[in-house]
Amino acid sequence: MIPIGRNLKIKAARAERDMTQKALAEAVGVSRQTMNAIEQGDYNPTIRLCRAICKVLGKSLDELFGEEEEHEESKIQY
Amino acid sequence: MIPIGRNLKIKAARAERDMTQKALAEAVGVSRQTMNAIEQGDYNPTIRLCRAICKVLGKSLDELFGEEEEHEESKIQY
């Protein structure tokens, strides 16, 4: 419920492996909606689930969950 | 409830900073029992809480929560 910030790193890592949300969800043993909610930043997974996601996507915790995701409107510089 | 393995890395990092479980718990905004349970591996914190712990202890996610903790009896080689 508390917005956290979208996790585009998972989306990107999924793209690298050409995996769908559904496929990733099945690979880590959660529902598709749960994976979607995590990518949308609608909640806050367990460290265990994070580890499972990292394992499947071949990334480290720091890479996928390192810093809190920035919100879209910020950070744009010209 | 499901045993995960004790997290000795947190204990060690706490020792480096001479912090008590209570102090760490207060610093990250959870109860002392929750911190204790995490160190005991009695459950499975949220990634957000992990991030908070890392921030206070000055360690990365991979350093403190990287691999699942091995169980005591294994891994001893002569």
Place this chain on the structure above:
DNA sequence: ATAGAATGTCAAGTATATTTTACTTACTGT
């Protein structure tokens, strides 16, 4: 333009992380 898949979202339920209170067991130092 249509069909099909991937994605986003919502509501109601279940499982489990976290709190509070409280008791116990070390570990200090005096």
Place this chain on the structure above:
DNA sequence: ACAGTAAGTAAAATATACTTGACATTCTAT
């Protein structure tokens, strides 16, 4: 031996992660 603090444990209550089912939307490709 005693007092005080740190650590381990447990039961009951609350908050929230996660599931299931269903529907809407966007993205491809034909």
